Amino acid sequence: MKVQVLREILEFNNDLAAKNRSGFDEKHVFVLNIMSSPGAGKTTFLERTLKDEFLKDYRIGIIVGDIQTTLDAEKLEAYNVQIVQINTGVPCHLDGKMINNACKDLELDKIDILFIENVGNLVCPAEFRVGEHHKVVLLSVCEGDDKPLKYPLMFHESSLFIITKIDMLPYTDFDMEKVKQNALQINNRTDIINVSAKTGEGIKEWADWVKARRKDVFGS
Amino acid sequence: MKVQVLREILEFNNDLAAKNRSGFDEKHVFVLNIMSSPGAGKTTFLERTLKDEFLKDYRIGIIVGDIQTTLDAEKLEAYNVQIVQINTGVPCHLDGKMINNACKDLELDKIDILFIENVGNLVCPAEFRVGEHHKVVLLSVCEGDDKPLKYPLMFHESSLFIITKIDMLPYTDFDMEKVKQNALQINNRTDIINVSAKTGEGIKEWADWVKARRKDVFGS
Numbered sequence: 001m002k003v004q005v006l007r008e009i010l011e012f013n014n015d016l017a018a019k020n021r022s023g024f025d026e027k028h029v030f031v032l033n034i035m036s037s038p039g040a041g042k043t044t045f046l047e048r049t050l051k052d053e054f055l056k057d058y059r060i061g062i063i064v065g066d067i068q069t070t071l072d073a074e075k076l077e078a079y080n081v082q083i084v085q086i087n088t089g090v091p092c093h094l095d096g097k098m099i100n101n102a103c104k105d106l107e108l109d110k111i112d113i114l115f116i117e118n119v120g121n122l123v124c125p126a127e128f129r130v131g132e133h134h135k136v137v138l139l140s141v142c143e144g145d146d147k148p149l150k151y152p153l154m155f156h157e158s159s160l161f162i163i164t165k166i167d168m169l170p171y172t173d174f175d176m177e178k179v180k181q182n183a184l185q186i187n188n189r190t191d192i193i194n195v196s197a198k199t200g201e202g203i204k205e206w207a208d209w210v211k212a213r214r215k216d217v218f219g220s
Numbered sequence: 221m222k223v224q225v226l227r228e229i230l231e232f233n234n235d236l237a238a239k240n241r242s243g244f245d246e247k248h249v250f251v252l253n254i255m256s257s258p259g260a261g262k263t264t265f266l267e268r269t270l271k272d273e274f275l276k277d278y279r280i281g282i283i284v285g286d287i288q289t290t291l292d293a294e295k296l297e298a299y300n301v302q303i304v305q306i307n308t309g310v311p312c313h314l315d316g317k318m319i320n321n322a323c324k325d326l327e328l329d330k331i332d333i334l335f336i337e338n339v340g341n342l343v344c345p346a347e348f349r350v351g352e353h354h355k356v357v358l359l360s361v362c363e364g365d366d367k368p369l370k371y372p373l374m375f376h377e378s379s380l381f382i383i384t385k386i387d388m389l390p391y392t393d394f395d396m397e398k399v400k401q402n403a404l405q406i407n408n409r410t411d412i413i414n415v416s417a418k419t420g421e422g423i424k425e426w427a428d429w430v431k432a433r434r435k436d437v438f439g440s
Contacts, residue, residue: 005225037257038342038371039363067343069369090373092312092343120370121343122258123287123312142362142388143259149289150340151258153310168362171391 013128016096020103020131024114029061030214031114033094033132035154038120040140041164041197043072046115048197050079054207058214061111063102065094065119072117082106093125094118100131113210122147126154133217134159141169145179148186155186160193160209167196233348236316240323240351244334249281250434251334253314253352255374257367258340260360261384261417263292266335268417270299274427278434281331283322285314285339292337302326313345314338320351333430342367346374353437354379361389365399368406375406380413380429387416 024031036042046062049055060081064073065088073085084102086094094116106114116132118125126135137158139147142165148155155161161183163176180192191209195202214220244251256262266282269275280301284293285308293305304322306314314336326334336352338345346355357378359367362385368375375381381403383396400412411429415422434440 037259037340037363038367039257039360066370068372069366071366071370092341119343120257121312121341123339123341124344140259140362142360142385143257146289146291147258150286150291152288165362168388168391171388 010127013096016100017129017131020096020099021133023103023108024131024133025217027108027111028218029108029111029114030210030217031116031132032210033116033118033125033130033135034138035118035122035125035135035158036120036138036140036164037122037143040120040138040143042117042120042138043075044197045138045162045164045195046117047075047079048200048203049207050076050081052200052203052207054204055113055210058112059110061106061108061114062117063094063099063106063114064117065098067092067119082111088119092119092121093128094130095128096130098130113214122151122154126157134213136160136162138162138164139179140165141172141174145175145182148179148182152186155183155190158187158190159213160191162202162206163192163194165196165198166194166201167198230347233316236320237349237351240316240319241353243323243328244351244353247328247331248438249328249331249334250430250437251336251352252430253336253338253345253350253355254358255338255342255345255355255378256340256358256360256384257342257363260340260358260363262337262340262358263295264417265358265382265384265415266337267295267299268420268423269427270296270301272420272423272427274424275333275430278332279330281326281328281334283314283319283326283334283336285318285337287312287339302331308339312339312341313348314350315348316350318350333434342371342374346377354433356380356382358382358384359399360385361392361394365395365402368399368402372406375403375410378407378410379433380411382422382426383412383414385416385418386414386421387418
C-alpha cells in the first residue's frame with residue numbers, strides 16, 4: 001500500500017509539474033531547478049551570479065525553498081530581482097504545487113530566467129519535478145568525490161553538475177578527475193563546470209551555459 | 221489522505237523502533253543514530269573514533285546506511301568491529317524495519333555500543349526512529365553556521381551536536397559562537413563538541429560522552 005500511495009503522490013505531482021511547465025513555456029520563462037546538499041553554497045552561488053551581471057540582459061526571478069527561515073531570500077534581496085521564499089515547514093523538497101502557489105506572487109510576464117533554489121537535500125528533490133526545463137546539481141569540494149555514486153538519482157537527473165568552492169580544493173583530499181568520472185558514470189550526458197563563488201571562477205561559463213540552454217528552448 | 225497515510229507510516233515505524241529498542245536494552249547494546257548532510261564526515265569521524273581506541277574496552281558494532289554503494293562499510297572494515305551495510309535503494313533515511321533486518325546479521329550479544337551511520341540527509345532521518353538511545357547530528361564548518369535554524373527538527377531531536385572539520389575553520393567564514401547560539405536556540409539541552417577527524421581534536425571528548433551516556437542507561 002505504501003508503495004502504491006507514494007506512486008500516486010509522484011504521479012499527481014508530475015501532472016502539476018507539467019501544468020507549471022506549460023505556463024512557463026507560454027510566457028517564455030526559462031526555469032532551472034537548482035539542488036544540492038545543505039551548505040554546498042547554492043545561495044552564495046546565486047548571489048555571485050547576480051553580482052557579476054553576465055545575465056544582465058535577462059530579467060531574473062528566484063524562488064527560494066527552505067524548511068524554515070527567510071535567511072536565503074534576505075541575502076538575495078539586495079539585487080534587482082523578483083524573489084519569493086517558500087517555507088515548506090516539514091517537507092524535505094519543493095513540489096509542483098508549492099511552485100504553482102509561489103508563481104502567483106511573481107509577475108512571470110516580466111521574468112526571462114527563473115532560478116528555483118530547492119531545499120538543501122541531495123536525495124528527495126530529485127524525485128519531484130516542479131516544471132523546470134533543467135535540473136542542476138551543485139556539490140562542493142568539501143563533500144567528497146564519492147557523492148555521485150552514493151546519491152545517483154540526483155546526478156542522473158541533472159543536465160549540469162557544478163562543482164562549487166573550488167578555492168578550498170588545496171585543503172581537502174577531493175579528487176577533481178575522480179568526481180568527474182563518477183558523475184559521468186552515472187550520467188554520461190551531463191555538463192560539468194567548476195565554480196568558486198569567492199573568486200568568481202566559472203561564473204561566466206555558467207552564465208553562458210544558461211544562455212545557451214535558454215536559446216535551445218526559446219530560440220533567444 | 222496524504223497526511224493520514226504519512227502519519228500511519230510514522231506510527232508503524234515508531235512501533236518497530238520501540239521493539240528494536242527493547243531488544244537493544246535486553247542485550248545491553250547502547251545505540252547511537254548518527255546523522256548529517258552528505259559529506260559532513262560521518263564515516264571519517266567513525267574511522268578516527270575506532271583508530272584512536274578511546275573506546276577499546278567496548279565491543280563496537282556499526283550499521284552503515286547508504287542509498288547505493290558499500291564504500292563507507294569498506295573503509296570501516298579495517299577495524300575489528302562487526303559491520304553491516306544497508307543499501308536503501310530509494311529511501312532517503314533508515315527506518316525501524318531496516319535496522320531490525322540488519323540486526324539479524326549482527327551478534328548483538330557481542331556488542332556494547334552500536335553506531336548507526338544514517339543516510340546523508342539533514343532532513344528526513346530525524347523523522348524516523350530506529351530504536352536508538354540518542355540521536356547525534358554532525359555539521360561541518362564548510363556547511364555554514366545558519367544550518368541549525370534552517371533544519372531545526374534534526375537539531376531539536378539530537379542529544380549531541382558535533383561540529384566537524386574544525387581544522388578547516390580558517391578557510392571559511394563559519395562563526396563557531398553563532399552556530400552554537402543557533403543550535404541552543406533550537407534545543408537548549410543539546411551537548412556540543414568540536415571535532416577534527418584529521419588532527420584528532422575532540423575525539424576523546426566524544427568517546428567520554430559516549431561512555432557517560434552509556435552509563436546513564438546501563439549503569440556501566
